[in-house]
Amino acid sequence: MESLDMGVGRGCQDDPGAEYVRVPEGLQSGAMASTASELIGSGVTVLPGGCVSGEVYAPGSKSLAQRYLLAAFLAEGQTQIRGLPQCRDVESLSSALSGLSGGDWGPGGACESARWPTQGSKQQMLTLSVGESGTSARLLTACVALGGRSWQPVRVMPEGTLASRTSPALMEALIKAGAHIRSRPTVGVTDSPGWPLEIEPVVCPPRLSIREPSSSQEVSALLFALAAGGGGTLAVEGAIPSAPYLRMTESVLSEFGVEVDEVNGLFTVKGTLRAPATEIAVEPDASAAAVMLAAGCVSGGKVRVAGLTSGSVQGDIRIIEHLRAFGCRGAVDARGAVASGIPCRGARLDLSGEPDLAPILAAVGAIACLHSGEACLLEGLGTLEGKESPRLSGVAHALSRLGWQVRTGPDWLSVDAAPEHSPAGVEPTVLDPAGDHRMAFTFALLGLSFTGVRITGCDCVGKSYPNFWEDLKQAGANTQP
Structure with missing residues (x-):
């Protein structure tokens, strides 16, 4: 979309690629609305009226932790890692690496170099589960496939929604490099190769190539x-x-002695992986921190996330910049990141570099539209439908169900108009995050700031932020089991 009128009450101009979101009868993709009789069961209710404030300690970055663990496994020497998050994605990778090493690997963050045993029969298949983590699946698949001919065959098994996700560009690149990969189709999934996979490792050639990657993880x-x-x-x-x-x-990789240079799409990798001489501290997860910072804003509070500083290597530190675009106040200093102030104006954001922030910023944009009457446009969302759930359509359906006027395109979402009033006096609207932690975070923000919502399957937050509901309540949110 090339034009957006940010004036009050008008929203986006007509676009031939736009699709107004309608709430179909029955089940909806990504966000299901249910009747009051379905409130019974596992879940959490989030209600308006609470003010989320104070200092919050977000879990360690799962994206950094997964990369540190794999680098430590492959590097020479012992790596000491402090602050590994106790979330499912990191635990799944740690378990898979233990399976590769043939024993308990990395206890207490002390990670020894541990190439997996080669004395076993080449016909003996080693089965590894990578849980529901796309990061672990892609990184481990490549390192196993190009790990050397002496290594035994490996079966990489997914759990949950990972079984329906694919990585065609990576598979094509690995096969072109000589790797022997057999995809075992999952029932109901007919797209290009994904997991589970059976791999016969080969020696990594010095020159690799990949075409049209669908994810930076590839x-x-x-x-x-x-x-x-x-x-x-x-x-x-x-x-x-x-x-x-x-x-x-x-x-x-640089912390482990390997330098990567890039010129016009050609990456040159030099050096040997060696354990750092000093302990590695995993910084707070910027994606998790973003949820709490946004919660402070939409509820009228002020939240500081300790330890998340301007020196962060995580792209999602831009949450502060994005919240400011909606009229909130925010800063990053030596103590951490801080945000406050009700979202009070529309914004147009390019989230191609931070797609994980898109669902929660859609909620922030919706609240800004509620208070200002101004539209919100989020662009760069082309990867969202291939995440743990179809996030673009899921967020759009949830907002539409609650009364916002929402349009979507292949890689954008526009919140054009807000409900005239909150549906006071009615039972909380039941929303199903479809097993997606970021959708659960998003629904919590809507419950905090607009109308009560009942979020089913709330334990899905364990993928990245196991203590989210406890932290949210302790910071002042009005939540009920």
Whole structure:
């Protein structure tokens, strides 16, 4: 979309690619609305009236932790890592690495170099579960596939929604590099190759290439494989989505002695992976911190997330910039990140570098529209439908169900108009996050600031932020089991 009128009450101009979101009868994709009789069951109710304020300690970054763990596994020497988050994605990778090493690997953050045993029969298949983590699946698949001919065959097994996700560009790149990969189709999934996979490892060639990656994780995976193999080059054809996550990978590899240079899509990897001489501290997760910062804003409070400073290598630190765009106040200093102030104006944001922020910023934009009458447009959302749930359509359906006028396109979402009033005096609206932690966070923000919502399957937040509901309540939110 090229034009957006941010004036009161008008919203986006007509666009031929736009689709107004309607709430169909029956089930909806990503966000289900239910009757009061369905309130009974596992879930949490979030109600307006609470003011989320104070200092919050977000869990360690799961994206950084996964990269640190894999680098430590592949590096020479012992790596000491402090602040590993106790979330499902990180625990799944740690368990998979223990399976590769043949024992309990990385206890207490003390991570020894541990290439997996090679004395087993080449016909004996080693089965590893990577949980529901796309990051772990892609990074581990590449490092196993290009890990050397002496390593035994490996079966990489998914859990949950990962079984329906694919990575065609990565699979094509690995097969082109000589890897032997067999995809075992999941019932109901007919798209290009994904998990589960059976892999017969080969030696990593010095030159790799990938065409039109659908995720920066695919590029990161091949950079890790090259680093483990002693270096080489990677040619990337096409744009790399979510580029800040690639910068994160480069930063982690640099801490382990491997430098990555890039010129016009050609990445050169040099150096040997070696454990850092000093302890690594995992910084707070900027994506998790973003939820609490946004909660402070939409509820009229003020939240500080300790330890998340301007030196962060995480792209999602831009949450402060994005909240400011909606009229909130925010800053990052030596103590951490702080945000306050009700969202009070519309904004147009490009989130191509921070797609994980899109669902919660859609909620912030919706609240800004409620208070100001101004439209909100989020762009750069082309990867959202391939996440743990179809996030673009899921957020749109939830907002539409609650009364906002919402339009979507292939890579954008526009909140055009807000409900005239909150549906006071009615039972909380039941929303199903479809097992997606970021959708649960988003629904919580709507419950805090507009109308009560009942979020089913609320334990899905364990993927990244297991203590979210406890932290939210302790900070002042009005929540009920």
